[in-house]
Amino acid sequence: MEKPLEKRFTTDEEWKRIAEKKRIKIRKYSLADYPSVREILQASKLFYEPNDSESNLRRVIGDDPDSILVAVENRRVVGTAFTESGFIPFIFRVAVHPEYRNRGIGEKLMQSAEEVLKNKGHSEANILVAIDESENQLRYERQGYEKGHTYVWMEKKL
């Protein structure tokens, strides 16, 4: 017997999601985006001055203009994703402004960051997720990421 199709029509909710996703543009960071990026990282509790200062971001994009992405809706910068493509390809600082969450922007930023790494010749992407952030771990698993080893972060001031 033929298996019935589980879904025949796109629901109103799905159309809304598709329309919202289309409105979001992902582009490279430019220097004028700094105040918005800083605000988003701070609101997302990911801001760390030594790494995320204006001068450091300027230096980073000077070396690699593709390494910082922003999500833009109606000219407003509403999300960020950074990539590190040296020895080990990493995606980090994935953050969406709290008022713009749960609309697919985070996922779109991840996909774009993965594209950046792919275009640089990498065949994998890595992301570090805090051990107590099980929701984020599940989200990345749904996006195709698998858990690797668990490490302890050690640091030393130089």
Ligand SMILES: CC(C)(COP(=O)(O)OP(=O)(O)OC[C@H]1O[C@@H](n2cnc3c(N)ncnc32)[C@H](O)[C@@H]1OP(=O)(O)O)[C@@H](O)C(=O)NCCC(=O)NCCS
């Ligand atoms: C993690 C973070 C970047 C996710 O951003 P986001 O834009 O809310 O992510 P998405 O909208 O793509 O996904 C969130 C959920 O919304 C759902 N969603 C996607 N598009 C949607 C839409 N148009 N309407 C309703 N829901 C939608 C997704 O299915 C997803 O559900 P899930 O949690 O069950 O997977 C954001 O919560 C954030 O900035 N958090 C603080 C910083 C942080 O923790 N960063 C990650 C460090 S590892």
